[in-house]
Amino acid sequence: MNRFIKTVICAAAITTFTTGCSSKETSTDESTGDKVTLNLYSTVTSEQDQKTIKNVVKKFEDKYPEIDIKENYPASEYEGMLRVKMAANDMPDLFDTHGWAINRYGEYVEDLSTMDWVKDLDPALDQILKDDTGKVYAYPLNQAKDGLSYNATLLEKYDIKPPETFDEFMEALEMIKEKGKGEVTPLWFAGSDKSAFGQYFDQFATPLLITADGNSYKKELLDGTFDWTHYTYLPEKLKEMQDKKLLNVDVLTAQNQQMADLMAQNKIGFIVGGGVLGPLIEELNPDIKLGVVPMPIIHEGDKQSWIGGERHTFAVWKDSKVKDEAKKFLEFIAQPEIVKEIAEGTSLPAGLTNTESKNYYSDYYEKYKDIKVEPYFDRVYLPSGMWDPMGASGQELLSGTTTPEAVSKKMGEEYTRLLDQIK
The missing domain is CATH 3.40.190.10 (Periplasmic binding protein-like II)
Structure with a gap:
């Protein structure tokens, strides 16, 4: 949720998008100097959630200084922008499928089924992120x-x-x-x-x-x-x-x-x-x-x-020229300590089962753990x-x-x- 200052900037993120911005300029270049550039688009709007993602991105860039990630948070403009990009077949290298991994974005995403983290995918997300052939459409940052x-x-x-x-x-x-x-x-x-x-x-x-x-x-x-x-x-x-x-x-x-x-x-x-x-x-x-x-x-x-199902995800554009680097980022955020950091930072259950995390509602999720999603x-x-x-x-x-x-x-x-x- 947007941190509200203490009432004004927040609650739109609870049910809908609000005006957002990017911490870095959008770029369509695959490389800048000696660096490889990944363009990342997310529907995250709340200040706390964006802070969580930015912190994870920084950790990745510190570990892999040859890769630069340009984050974009278009908020209410997200769907319109992605529709234009789909029409032009010019998608971001990493993008949020926000509940439409298969039905809307399916033909644009890389199959991630061979990645190591797939074995830890929460089964509750199978019907949202997998199809009958076993194709995996996106990496879940968290789940709703x-x-x-x-x-x-x-x-x-x-x-x-x-x-x-x-x-x-x-x-x-x-x-x-x-x-x-x-x-x-x-x-x-x-x-x-x-x-x-x-x-x-x-x-x-x-x-x-x-x-x-x-x-x-x-x-x-x-x-x-x-x-x-x-x-x-x-x-x-x-x-x-x-x-x-x-x-x-x-x-x-x-x-x-x-x-x-x-x-x-x-x-x-x-x-x-x-x-x-x-x-x-x-x-x-x-x-x-x-x-x-x-x-x-x-x-x-x-x-x-x-x-x-999925709340926020990252899919990899199947025609990206930097797919290997994009997948490296997914491998990085699939580490148990990063999975935990994202889940707790966004106050939502993790999308993977390789760690335990606590958030505000953990006791309720535990109480109703046998309830189907x-x-x-x-x-x-x-x-x-x-x-x-x-x-x-x-x-x-x-x-x-x-x-x-x-x-x-x-x-x-x-x-x-x-x-x-x-x-």
């Missing part, structure tokens, strides 16, 4: 395990257990509303950013449509025959939350940078996702403790799951381009300009339109 983040101090005070089902989640929100006497928002959204609602729909779509026997529509979503009326439950519940005053009153104008400050003031019960928020809250108010719980189930008989819904089951309309539909719904049924209808139309474009 998203669920519901909550104010553990507040829930303990109110004697509320972390919810395991959606019904329990709604009951918990009602109890926070009652016991908070208007001082605490049960479920808070930074709704000026449509990604906040995209996160809600994306994370809850998995227990609604994927993981439960008898209510799994994997095949239909993948072959284009899905009936989008099955999706209506999610906008219905979001609207119900608003009608019952379980959301922040400024839900459509609230901004990401407010989130940490309000949580540190004990004014928020739950947020969707937000797994990187804890260390900042500890810094702002060490008396407030956050927890994280896997996604509540929606259908009886289902099991809870984390939503996640399901990939982000949109990355597997939706065509590229669905994120924006998915998030925008939440804004339209809560502004009163559409209905839950119309949300599902619009999602179906966008889904069909985008599928047709790639046929």
Whole structure:
């Protein structure tokens, strides 16, 4: 997360990108003088995460002074820049696949399956970073395990257990509303950013449509025959939350940078996702403790799951003229001590299993270590381009300009339109 200064520069990194910059100028040269130059592009936006990567890069450059790494952190411009580079077949030597290693960047990446670190790849990432042929698409710096983040101090005070089902989640929100006497928002959204609602729909779509026997529509979503009326439950519940005053009153104008400050003031019960928020809250108010719980189930008989996969990665461009040097960098950061440094510096679980690391949420990850990690819904089951309309539909719904049924209808139309474009 962006370090906030103590409130302003941070929380956009929790759910979305903010304006970023590079510590070095971008270069397309493969060498500068006697040095080999690697261009590295990352989606990392938070100050702490960038500091972690910069420190690792410096250690690598100190060990291999003949190699210079030019780091680039384009933030919200990242996807646009990479699309232009893909079109020109002029990719960075190392780049972040940010959840799209196979489906978006697959044809541009070097197969890394013969590298030594692959034996230590966390099996939870296999379906995200490997294909059926065994090709490995990227090196994972860390991995996401998203669920519901909550104010553990507040829930303990109110004697509320972390919810395991959606019904329990709604009951918990009602109890926070009652016991908070208007001082605490049960479920808070930074709704000026449509990604906040995209996160809600994306994370809850998995227990609604994927993981439960008898209510799994994997095949239909993948072959284009899905009936989008099955999706209506999610906008219905979001609207119900608003009608019952379980959301922040400024839900459509609230901004990401407010989130940490309000949580540190004990004014928020739950947020969707937000797994990187804890260390900042500890810094702002060490008396407030956050927890994280896997996604509540929606259908009886289902099991809870984390939503996640890769968070940040480095892939190697298959046509890079400095592939050997790029792979040398991956070998360097795959050392156990560097794996640990990156995991702890970014407050996320490591992508490799060759070390043990501790972060703010380690006790929760250990508690729920047997919970399966399901990939982000949109990355597997939706065509590229669905994120924006998915998030925008939440804004339209809560502004009163559409209905839950119309949300599902619009999602179906966008889904069909985008599928047709790639046929």
